[in-house]
Amino acid sequence: MAMYSRLPGSVALITLQNPPVNALSAAVRQGIVDTVQRALKDPKVTSVVICGQNGKFCGGADIREFAGPMLGPPLVPMIHAIEAVDKPVAAAIEGVALGGGLELALGCHYRIAHSKALLGLPEVTLGLLPGAGGSQRLPRLIGLTAALDLITTGRHISAAEALKLGILDQVTDNNVVDQAVEFVRRVAGQPLDSRRLSTLPCPCPPDVDSLLDKAMVKGMEKERDLLTTLFNSGQARALQYAFFSQRVVGKWSLPSGASWDNSAARTISKAAVIGLGTMGRGIVVALALTGISVVAVETQEKQLAEASQAVPAMLQREAGRRSLATPPGVISFSSNLQDVSEVELVIEAVFEDMSLKLQVFRHLTSVCRPGTLLCSNTSGLDIDQLAAVTQSPGLVVGMHFFAPAHVMKLLEVVYGPRSSPEAVATAMQLGKRMGKVSVAVGNCPGFVGNRMLKPYLEQANFLLEEGATPQQVDEALEEFGFPMGVFRMSDLSGLDVGWRIRKEAGLTGPGVESTRTRQGRRYSPLPDQVCEAGRLGQKTGRGWYQYDGPGGRVARSDPWVHIFLEAYRAEHGLVARSIAPEEILERCLYALINEGFNILQDAMAAGPEDIDAIYVFGYGWPRHHGGPMFHAGQVGLGRILERLQHHHHNHPDVPHLKPSTLLRRLVAVGSPPVQTWREFINKERVHSQL
């Protein structure tokens, strides 16, 4: 909707009303068309101001409407009509003017903004382009180079930058509507031709040839054609889904019924981190950047000395990157666990070893004051086992950060059967304060992300046994859109991490027979043997690839690996076959997706959006494929089921390839869209179908 009011005197005020961000829904567009007409017809009105309700000008087109048919007046003629009005129209920009919101403002003759406002054309992040005249008006206003930067990056800019670029006519610290009203009163009666941006020539740099000039003349038509193509593309659908899944996960709920809107979070101002290895250091920085005072504890003197040098430098760098003059939080370093007695929350980040973590938790529960939240940064160990050794198991949750913890956006908040809603709410809110995408997940081995990674890694190893090379596997995955294939990623993370986990699980190590079947299922000893050869990845300069030296970054094919693979196949009587990239993708991705269905079935994630957000923000899943579960829907659930059945038939000793019951149920009811799975799963659970 849009509200019309006549201010004392001759100014008409049009207020966009569509909380929370006044997105340009069909009703808002209709409201704008009607109120602009009214202002035009009213002879007493000499000028018009357009603003937004509740301190937000406009967050752009209503993304929720993109999935359905276009209803109501279209945006482009609506903005053209505003530009053509013969009374001055000003946009009073408070909060945000993004996408269609900025395009609406560009159709106005003047733009006045509050100093705290953010402006931008983020359409590219949704797989679109500024298709309401933005790709045409902005270059005409600020030149091709600056406009291309904003359009192709989609970045949000401050009012100060927008003023400098020439997008705004005035910036104010005062009431922006009052300023805009005063502004239009002042300019009423002045000629408007030079303010109609779509009619102006484009200030092109001298090196742009006349061809481009001609292209700009046909720009509006071209913009429309391109937008139509983009609107119908799978990538745009995926990016828009990713926008919403990021927001859906904030509205968490647990199987117990506790949820974001019925569980109170505590506000944390003092925290401690135990263990100052790579993860611990990053967590200290992430906390300090939010203004929390941090006690950073490391019992090994050498590690403590190194960390107390490294952490302040990391903090300073990150604060600079975020344009913060001084890092807001205070950090104190200590080698004494007693020093955490006064904090409100502790994050344990010691070595991934259950007996060590149990020792730390026993100590913490005796040192900390009652009511302190105890969190573990474990990447997959049992949270409930840790809770069991404390005096208040309800105050124990997992906070699984991803390296580097001060940079990576994902946080898995792991609730055990005894974690209280307050503990979960506090960890989720703390994650949000740190700028993370926090996802509440259940307590199972590997939680959500690493649990799904296991069948993916497993398939990659089996593919090597059957004839693929690490490069072939990586290339197929990188072609799909991952920033790094599975073997390059493993080299980066360190091959010893998985090796240690497999040893703890009794899958490898002294006394374990070197066969290709272990614990009743197919097993590939290949990664163990690579580690046994002293090749632990980038840190040793050798892994699945070779590097310039220890710590080297550039992966090169290594003849050793090829000879090793040939010898391995010969030893086990395996005949190498040629494997197509399609098979690599199917085997790796569908096994991972299948585990995602198992996770939903086990209620370890509340919905497909949670899994997809975890994979997009923590595991490099290409955003333009939405996430593994969204991708499954796009490929077609029937197809995924059929291919899993096929691969499981060929490899019956690989349980991860056995299609999940949930996948079968979804196919049986006609493969409903991903947005409806959450409700479907809940219903199936009630009727005990899962």
Ligand SMILES: CC/C=C\CC(=O)SCCNC(=O)CCNC(=O)[C@H](O)C(C)(C)COP(=O)(O)OP(=O)(O)OC[C@H]1O[C@@H](n2cnc3c(N)ncnc32)[C@H](O)[C@@H]1OP(=O)(O)O
């Ligand atoms: C013909 C094509 C022409 C134009 C194309 C476009 O305009 S595409 C849209 C371009 N606009 C954007 O990409 C802006 C997207 N929104 C944001 O970046 C942020 O939401 C914003 C506006 C900076 C506010 O951030 P904040 O952190 O304050 O809130 P949050 O992100 O949680 O959003 C609050 C709720 O608003 C919903 N929402 C936001 N923007 C839109 C939108 N454009 N359309 C529909 N809904 C939007 C968001 O989903 C949240 O909803 P909730 O139900 O509370 O989860």
